[in-house]
Amino acid sequence: MIPARPTRNWPLWIGVLGVLAAMTVWSAYGIGFSASELACNIAGGTRLIEESWPPDFGFLPRLAAPMLETVYIAIIGTVVGGILAIPVAVLAARNLTPNRPTWFVDRNFMNILRTLPDLFWAMLFATAVGFGPVAGALALTVFTVAVISKLYSESLESIDMGLPETIRAVGGSWLQMIQYGALSQAMQQYVSYALYAFELNIRASVVLGLVGAGGIGMILETQRANFEYERVTMIILAVLVAVLIIEEISESIRKRLT
Amino acid sequence: MTTPKSPVTLDPLKRPGPPIGFGTMVTFIIGVLFFGSLAAIGFTPDRLIEVPAGVARVLSFFWPADMAYGWDRVLPAIVESIQIAWIGTIIAAILSLPLALFGSRVLFPRLARGVKLISATARAFPEILLAIYFVPIVGLGPFAGALAIGISSVGMLTKLGAEVVDSLDFGAVEAVEAAGGSRLLALRWAVLPAVLPEIVAHWLFRFELNIRASAVLGVVGAGGVGGVLLNTLRYRHFDKAAAVLILTILVVLLIDTLSGEIRRRIIRS
Numbered sequence: 313m314i315p316a317r318p319t320r321n322w323p324l325w326i327g328v329l330g331v332l333a334a335m336t337v338w339s340a341y342g343i344g345f346s347a348s349e350l351a352c353n354i355a356g357g358t359r360l361i362e363e364s365w366p367p368d369f370g371f372l373p374r375l376a377a378p379m380l381e382t383v384y385i386a387i388i389g390t391v392v393g394g395i396l397a398i399p400v401a402v403l404a405a406r407n408l409t410p411n412r413p414t415w416f417v418d419r420n421f422m423n424i425l426r427t428l429p430d431l432f433w434a435m436l437f438a439t440a441v442g443f444g445p446v447a448g449a450l451a452l453t454v455f456t457v458a459v460i461s462k463l464y465s466e467s468l469e470s471i472d473m474g475l476p477e478t479i480r481a482v483g484g485s486w487l488q489m490i491q492y493g494a495l496s497q498a499m500q501q502y503v504s505y506a507l508y509a510f511e512l513n514i515r516a517s518v519v520l521g522l523v524g525a526g527g528i529g530m531i532l533e534t535q536r537a538n539f540e541y542e543r544v545t546m547i548i549l550a551v552l553v554a555v556l557i558i559e560e561i562s563e564s565i566r567k568r569l570t
Numbered sequence: 571m572t573t574p575k576s577p578v579t580l581d582p583l584k585r586p587g588p589p590i591g592f593g594t595m596v597t598f599i600i601g602v603l604f605f606g607s608l609a610a611i612g613f614t615p616d617r618l619i620e621v622p623a624g625v626a627r628v629l630s631f632f633w634p635a636d637m638a639y640g641w642d643r644v645l646p647a648i649v650e651s652i653q654i655a656w657i658g659t660i661i662a663a664i665l666s667l668p669l670a671l672f673g674s675r676v677l678f679p680r681l682a683r684g685v686k687l688i689s690a691t692a693r694a695f696p697e698i699l700l701a702i703y704f705v706p707i708v709g710l711g712p713f714a715g716a717l718a719i720g721i722s723s724v725g726m727l728t729k730l731g732a733e734v735v736d737s738l739d740f741g742a743v744e745a746v747e748a749a750g751g752s753r754l755l756a757l758r759w760a761v762l763p764a765v766l767p768e769i770v771a772h773w774l775f776r777f778e779l780n781i782r783a784s785a786v787l788g789v790v791g792a793g794g795v796g797g798v799l800l801n802t803l804r805y806r807h808f809d810k811a812a813a814v815l816i817l818t819i820l821v822v823l824l825i826d827t828l829s830g831e832i833r834r835r836i837i838r839s
Binding site: 364424429548556 | 627660
């Protein structure tokens with residue numbers, strides 16, 4: 313026998329689709345979306361492409377120093393943020409946290425860190441400690457804590473609790489339980505999250521300079537403001553190549569670890 | 571008669587392994603890179619002492635937050651950021667759905683290679699770099715931001731969508747083809763209904779990410795709340811900047827919670 317064709321809850325479907333359509337129309341109206349404007353401006357687009365091609369290769373040597381600065385910022389942010397993320401993650405893991413209030417406070421702290429995008433931190437630190445790479449490194453530190461602690465606390469929650477419980481049973485302290493029973497079990501995940509955070513930080517540190525927080529973005533911002541689009545293209549190409557190289561390296565490290 | 575010697579001698583008190591452990595080596599390399607970087611950007615110890623004081627001083631100006639400014643100016647900007655993220659996600663969803671279906675390595679081995687190239691290229695560009703190009707094309711404002719978000723989201727959504735399709739049980743596809751249906755018909759009646767819930771969940775997740783992304787686009791003049799924060803900080807109106815931060819945190823938390831709940835329900839049903 314052929315099973316009956318499944319019926320749909322039509323009122324619900326129409327309601328959901330209606331809400332989605334309404335949100336889309338409202339948003340499109342709000343941001344001034346217009347297909348005709350887009351069509352009109354295609355001409356401007358082709359002119360822009362002509363202006364930004366070919367990339368200004370003569371500009372390349374001047375990119376080396378800021379590019380290195382970008383990498384420095386990412387390294388500092390990843391190392392400091394990666395270390396700070398460990399206690400944040402441990403206290404936010406339901407099975408390891410010493411008591412519920414600590415868990416609650418730490419969990420919310422973690423979520424609030426995660427709501428603000430990287431560039432907001434960069435703007436804040438650039439204002440607080442002055443323009444330059446130090447502000448960028450601090451911003452990426454906070455951003456790294458936000459990224460790693462969330463992922464790592466989830467890994468910690470899924471570890472096998474036998475080992476930590478044994479350590480407690482034979483008289484180990486809470487810290488010893490964390491160090492030998494929990495962190496060592498999720499070590500591999502931690503390393504792979506740290507590498508992931510490093511990749512994100514390289515990408516992020518490209519744009520930090522747009523708000524004055526050091527790195528190659530600062531050059532990008534000046535060339536953009538002067539409409540030197542051939543140089544902008546050169547910078548973006550250099551960034552893409554650097555990002556791809558870093559991803560390749562971290563991918564090979566990750567493969568070797570597993 | 572002598573007993574043959576064991577090929578391996580084991581000292582029970584000594585751990586096997588190279589004289590310098592792998593861990594020590596990695597720690598050393600990371601340490602060198604880290605302190606080298608600190609020195610290179612001029613992060614000296616005396617600078618380190620200044621930093622907490624500087625941060626504390628600026629933070630002290632943040633209170634009390636100018637919430638009147640928040641309701642009048644910041645909230646509309648946040649709403650604009652949400653609209654940018656929504657339109658960007660819609661653009662990305664429309665573009666990425668066919669790409670994800672044709673990007674399945676199992677169903678379309680040859681097409682999938684091309685699709686993978688497109689999605690890898692789209693993923694390589696951070697949205698803010700795309701916005702730099704879209705602003706001169708369509709002018710300053712949120713429209714440029716929405717286009718940048720849309721294009722840069724296509725890559726990730728295509729990749730995740732294709733993975734969902736590939737993880738499918740292809741029995742239904744074979745059934746449609748055995749009954750005489752074409753590949754395309756199989757796509758419509760066997761693949762799409764099975765993968766749509768998970769793909770929609772990915773769209774919602776990308777919407778959450780896009781709200782954060784659209785919040786910073788204002789820095790290059792592409793609309794949203796980022797420009798407001800940059801201006802308040804530039805002119806040292808810290809009480810107004812505090813209003814921006816508080817409202818952004820609240821709105822993002824609210825949307826994350828809502829969208830997370832919807833995602834869980836979609837996946838469960």
